[in-house]
Structure formats: structure tokens, C-alpha cells
Amino acid sequence: MSFLVLENIKKSFGATAVVKDFSMSIEKGEFVSFLGPSGCGKTTVLRMIAGFESPSDGTIVINGRNQNGLKTSQRNIGMVFQAYALFPNMTVADNVAFGLKVAGKPKEEIGARVNEMLKLISLEHLADRYPYQMSGGQQQRVALARALAPKPQVLLLDEPLSALDAKIRVSLREEIRQIQRQLGITTVFVTHDQEEALSISDRIVVMNAGRADQIGTPSQIYNRPATRFVASFVGTLNIIEAIVVDPAANSVRIGNSVVTLRDPIGTSKSGGPISIALRPEAGSMAADAKGDTTLAGKVISSHFLGSVIRTKFDVAGSQVSFDMFNSPDSPLPQPGETVTLRFLASDLLVVRE
């Protein structure tokens, strides 16, 4: 049985259903990210795992024990909050020791564990500082050490990087992941930043309107989005509207071109509309580019972004954006120009609504 099991979780606040039938299993030591826009229910699921909210229906099982009815203080869970939530009246060492003191651990054990935790976050030299004497990044590392000190069975991270500046975010997310791997602790990370989720997770749950639209590895989520929402939320996938030509042969019409897809079209009937996704880095304008499929497109705009040139095209009424590596010898495509776009048919994905 998985270490953390969420089974048919539902949560309503009054008449508003915030989480609708959410189920998933998380293995021991796994790093899972809940990714989604504001209001999709990701934080509510996290708060239900923590015990701050009770599910309206469904069960939460951690290490074989049903958590329904257990108080937050009885769950042995560590949590890092977006707002740090360090106790302002306590020093760094006292903050880290808090959970151990509450648990009634012996003084020597507390001292040793606090030192161990401060070493883990490389802040041993700031043990006597108060939170207000530290930077945001340092405070969040202390919050992480405090959450880990009592050896929790699950670590919950509620958008812990949102309040930090871009540079610190990147370094701290790598540090979090490295510490998580080192300790092998089962971790649930909530974020609305796709890059964050893609870079540090074992698996990602993309949530939309209280449901998990897709659960998969970062690669699966990015390369094989299951729904239009996942395709649009993760990365900058292009959605092309096409017409089914022959469902049995998986062929569709995009403008005047007929393309054969690798993915099965499913239940769509001949002549019916179908949405196809294409990653921006999958296409090229170069004549020698690898690709078994071509489409004609009209350049709408072209932007030089340093290493990459982002060009928007009109392809049979759909706007398609391609990112191509910068080549000093190639001129920037000009708006109004009609070009041939090359890509592999296997890069075209059928997306569900």
C-alpha cells in the first residue's frame, strides 16, 4: 500500500465545492507537486492532509493509519508556510527546537537535533538570531529546519518560495529538493509556478477546478498533456483546431494539409472538430530541419530573446508560436511573410477538453 493515500476526497465550503472527488497515492520518499491556478483546490487538499480542514467526504491514510478524526497536533506532519510563520519571540535555535520541546524530548537530544538541522540548512552561525534579523530566504530555511526537526512522516510545503525573489527561489528550491532526497521524506509541494514544479518533482498533479486533470512525471505532464487545461497551463503549448478526416487512420485536416497523428483520435467522428497540441520547440522553419510534416503559416510577429527567437504564425486560423534557436546568419522572419513549418507528426498530441 502507498505511504500517503487520498481517497475520493471532497471538500465544500457552504454551497461551494472546492475539492471534487480527488484521489491519489504517494509513495514513501516521493516528491509530489500540486500545480494549478489560484482557487483550484490545491492548498485545500494540503490543509486537509495537515488536518487544518476536514474532508466533507473521503479518507486520508498516512502509513496505513486513517487520519480522519485525528487532530493536527497528532499527525506528525511537518509544514512550511508561504509566510514563514516563525515565532517572532524565539531565536532561530528556539524555533527549530519548538516541536521537540513540545514532544517532551530530553534537553541533550533537542540540542543535538537542533545543531544537526541548522547544519543541514547551513545556518549554524545564526542560531541566536531572531527572525526579524534575517532575510526572507534565511527565514524560510529556518522554517524548513523547524518542520523537519521532529522527524515528521510527511513534509508539506505550501508555496514556500512565492514570497522570495527570483534568484533565491531557484537556489532554495534546489536546496529543498536536495534535503528532501537526503532525508528521503515524503513531500507534498504546492505551487502555481510550473517551472518550479517541473524542475523538482518526482510527480506532478495538475489541478483544475477541484479535480486532478493529470497526474504524471514532469516529462509526461509537459510532453503528453492529457487535457486542454494542462496543455495551456503547463508550458506554452500551441493548440491547433483541426477537422477529423478518418478516425480509423488517425488523420486530421489542418487548413489544406492532411496530417496523420501518432495518437489515436478516439471517439471523434469524421468531419468533427478536434484540438491538437504542439510544443513551441517542436517546429522549425529551416529547410534542412528534421520533420515528416509541413504546414504553411503566415508570420504575425517575431521576437529576438537572445538564445531563442519566438515567432508567432497564423496556421489555418490558429495562432501557433515556435521557439527556434538563434542563428546569427538567419534573418528574423518578417510579419506577413508566408513560411513552411516543419515538424514530426509524432509531436502532435490530441487533447481532451
Added chain:
Amino acid sequence: MPLIGTLEFSLRMRRGAYSLDAYSTVFSDIQFRSTFGFSMLMALFTIIFGMLLVVPTAYWVRLRLPQMRPVVEFITLMPLVIPAIVIVFGYLRLYNSSSWIPFTGSTQGTNMLLVFSYITLSLPYMYRSVDTAMRTIDVRTLTEAAEILGAKWPTILFRCIFPNVMSGVLSGAFITFAIVMGEFTMAALLNRPAFGPYLQLIGANRAYEPAALAVIAFAITWLSMGLLQLVSRFGKFAPSRP
């Protein structure tokens, strides 16, 4: 000017020269010491029990019943609207020696009733100062952080919340102290030997001593206000905020 006049008058007890005679008379008066001591003790109990009532209430309202905040604020403002004499007559009707709860039937009971009265009178100031201090910290997140680390309610309240609203608690305590030391109506009508009735008694029967007492009373108030400023200015902890 009136204050300077009072101070100057309090120093003129000895004919033809300035002296502290009025002050030494006051300080050597056994009644001064007993009433001052009594009021100090009452102030201490008022502060302790008042804070034990106000801090958890303000905390709970912020955490769980934010919609009740206007109602609680209105209730705490009532003592400013209802005169003290009305409150004390209400107490006497409710808690007289022939009632179900005969507080006035014994000295200790009456003292308890006096403390309750003082708590009522100081509620507008105590509640506001504590509530303002709570506004500066993220009560909900701190509570959740403590809870998930295994802390129970007494630990959360006394180790995580109380120390962080200490400036508010102390501000409320000093204001309460100043109110209790000068309060007359409650103590007089409950017939307790407090400092307020003593001030009135001396004022009605002596010449220079009332001026000295007025200066002492002002000094106590100023000292309380000075301490209040000191506490709010040197509040040690700033909330940890992103």
C-alpha cells in the same frame, strides 16, 4: 497653569516658605498607605484577571469568529456609554447579600465584585490595546505552525501568541492601573477602602494635602503613560513577514 498652581500650592503648607510638608503629611498618613496599597492590589488583580479574559477572547475572535468582532468591540465599549454609577447599582441589585450570588455579603466577595467592576471599566482600553497588538502578527498562521509541531492550546496561547502581544498587554495594563488608582464611584458605593474615596475624603477636609495628592495622582498617571511609551517603542520582536 492649573497644574503648576496646584504644585505651587502643595508646597506652601509651611507659612512663608516652600516645603514638602504636605507630602510628608500625606505619606505618613496610615490611611494613605492602606488605601494606596489596597488600590494597588486591586489594580494587580484587575490586570491579571482582565488579561486572562481579554487575551484569549481577542485571540479566539481573530482566529475563529472574525464575524463576531464588531459585536465584541461593541460590548467592550459599553462601559464608556453606561455611567459607572448605573453599573454599580446594577451590581448591588444583582449581587446583594439576599441574592443568588451574594458577593456583597462578605468583604472578600465585595473585593471580588470590585475587581470585576474595574475589569468592566478597563475593558475598552484593554481589549483595544491587545487587539491592536494581535493585528501586527499573523495569528492564524502562527497558530497553525505551532499546532502542526504538536503544540496544544495552552502552549500555543502562552508561548507563541502571548509573548508576541506583550506590548499590547502591557499598554492595557498601564492604562488599567491608572484607571483603578483614581476610580471613585465603584469603590465608594461598594464601601471599599480604595485610593479614590480617600482622595475625595482628604479633598473635602484638608487644604494643602489634596493638592499634594493631586500631584501624586498625576505623577502616577504620567509614570504609567511613560512606561506605556517605553514598552511600545522598545517592543523587541517584529513579526516575521515575507
